[in-house]
Structure formats: C-alpha cells, structure tokens
Amino acid sequence: MADVAFASEESLERLFRQARTHSAWLDRPVAPELLRQIYDLAKWGPTSANSSPARFVFVTTPEAKARLLPAVAPGNVEKTRTAPVNVIVAWDTLYYDELPRLFPHAPGMRDFFAGNPEMAREAALRNGSLQGGYFILAARGLGLDCGPMSGFDAAKLNAEFFPDGRWKANFLLNLGYGDPDKLMPRNPRLDFDEACRVL
Numbered sequence: 001m002a003d004v005a006f007a008s009e010e011s012l013e014r015l016f017r018q019a020r021t022h023s024a025w026l027d028r029p030v031a032p033e034l035l036r037q038i039y040d041l042a043k044w045g046p047t048s049a050n051s052s053p054a055r056f057v058f059v060t061t062p063e064a065k066a067r068l069l070p071a072v073a074p075g076n077v078e079k080t081r082t083a084p085v086n087v088i089v090a091w092d093t094l095y096y097d098e099l100p101r102l103f104p105h106a107p108g109m110r111d112f113f114a115g116n117p118e119m120a121r122e123a124a125l126r127n128g129s130l131q132g133g134y135f136i137l138a139a140r141g142l143g144l145d146c147g148p149m150s151g152f153d154a155a156k157l158n159a160e161f162f163p164d165g166r167w168k169a170n171f172l173l174n175l176g177y178g179d180p181d182k183l184m185p186r187n188p189r190l191d192f193d194e195a196c197r198v199l
C-alpha cells in the first residue's frame, strides 16, 4: 500500500506547498456549515488512547470577538479583528473522563490519567496540539486559510471564556479566505538532511 500515492499532486499543493499562514483576509464570510465540516474531518486524526483532548470554540459574532480581542497580543489584534472567524483551540482538563467511551477496551486508562495529573497534562498538550494541526489541514482541504497564533494572554482569555477552569486555551487560529496579495515572501524550511536522520 505504501508505494501508492493516494493524494493528488493538486491536494498536496493545496495542503502543504502552496498553503500559507495568512494575516490579511478577503471580505468573504465563512459558511457556518464549514465549521462543522472542518471538525468532522479533523476529529479522525490520531491521538494517544484516542483521547481527543482538544476542544474548539468558534468566535463568529462581533460580541464574542469583543471578548477575545483584549486577550490578544498587540501585534495580533488587527489580523484577529478582521478574520471572519477566530478559533480558540482549547483542551479539556477532564478529557480522560471520556476514555471509557472513546477507548473502551482499556478500562484502566481513565483512572491512570486521573491519578497522574502531570502526565495527563503533557498528553493533553501533545495530542491537543496535534488535533490543532489536523484542524489546519482539514480547513485547508476545504479551501480555507488559517493564521495560527500563540501570542495572547492565556490567563486573561481563560478567565473570560472558561471561568470554571475546565477548558484551557492552547492556541488561537484565525480562519477565513486569505488575501494572497498581502502575503510576505515564503520563508525557507530546514532541508531533509538538516532536520531528519534515517537510522
């Protein structure tokens, strides 16, 4: 199976080679059903013990955006303000309570994580960040552009959106149709020989 390329060159261009991180947005709304379609693709990406710790908050109204902007770093305000949709990629601190349903053949997993808070947090950040990556690729696959951001005040954002402390923000993501005319030139990536070792 592995010697057959299933994704078309066009898909690979769209998902990876041509896709860019956008900061300027076309005046084109994101259809509400696309938010569900992105999630319904991204949810299939793998996580350890199928734990699926990520949670996604879609900020779509001026009222919700007004709550978000004060927590965003100054350099990120304009791109966040103008993006049709902002996404808070969060994680559920009690994600392991779903394990009996999500990973039923290993009944001890919920209690293992519940009893190891450090390990539970590390696994949540690893897997929740992976899910954020799956989300970006799903959005690109559906024709959208993303602008991920870690420049924000997490304490402020969590107090505003998650006052009970159960969900916590991991990173933010602007979503829309990027304006290709406003892109800076693409920066390089590390070459295979710099970033990889084949042992």
Ligand SMILES: Cc1cc2nc3c(=O)[nH]c(=O)nc-3n(C[C@H](O)[C@H](O)[C@H](O)COP(=O)(O)O)c2cc1C
Residues within 6 Å of the ligand: 019, 020, 021, 022, 076, 147, 148, 149, 150, 151, 152, 171, 186, 187
């Ligand atoms: C987790 C994450 C956090 C980021 N945080 C910010 C940010 O706070 N502000 C910003 O302008 N860009 C931010 N970026 C954008 C990166 O600088 C950008 O994705 C990278 O330079 C690659 O750009 P390209 O996709 O156009 O090649 C972030 C990207 C990621 C994945």
